[in-house]
Amino acid sequence: MADYREISQAYAQSGINAGFILNGGAAVACLSQFADLYPLELLDKFTVGMLAWAGGVFLAALVWAIAFVSARYVDKADDESNQQHIETSNKWMFAGLILVLMSYVCFVGGVISIALQFDAF
Template identity: 40%
Template sequence: MANYREISQGYAKGAITAALAINGGAAIAVLSQFKDLATLINTKTIACVLLIYSFGVVFAAVTWLLGFLSARHADRTQRGQDETYEISDKYMTLGFVAVALSLMCFIAGAIVLVANV
């Protein structure tokens, strides 16, 4: 029988890993091509793009923290220390928002970069 908690945790780990990888990778790619990009676009635009990708990394890292807190409160509820899963659900929702913001940072950074080349 499928353990849906483990399955959802696996998807959450994958989403956090992907959000970290695409934003971190994009920042590294921009930095590695800085010299060539600086001849095509304003360096302030490049700095803005790097800042956007950095926020994406931060949102992804915050997602991990929110996931941990969600799981912690779910455990407390299972042990009878909390009455409902309400707190856990709030952290889970915030985690979803944080990973979505991280992915939007990647898209925003790419759009800013492409729009200014």
């Protein structure tokens, strides 16, 4: 029989990792090119994108903290047989889901902002 709690945790970890990898990877990729972009005076075109990706990494880190709180309420519900703790955990879980989705939006926003700076659309 499947342990849905472990499955949910694995999905949550993957979602949080995706937020870190997308945003952090994009920022590192741009930072690795700054030495070549500096002489061309193109660094200012990356400001909004870098800020968006930094925000995305921050949101992914914040989701970890929210997931921890949510898991603790599940544990409390098991220990105390209190259904209200499950409801509280679900609220924290929903907040974490929204923040991880916002992290993905930060990635897309950063990419679009840089693309618009270079008139790619």
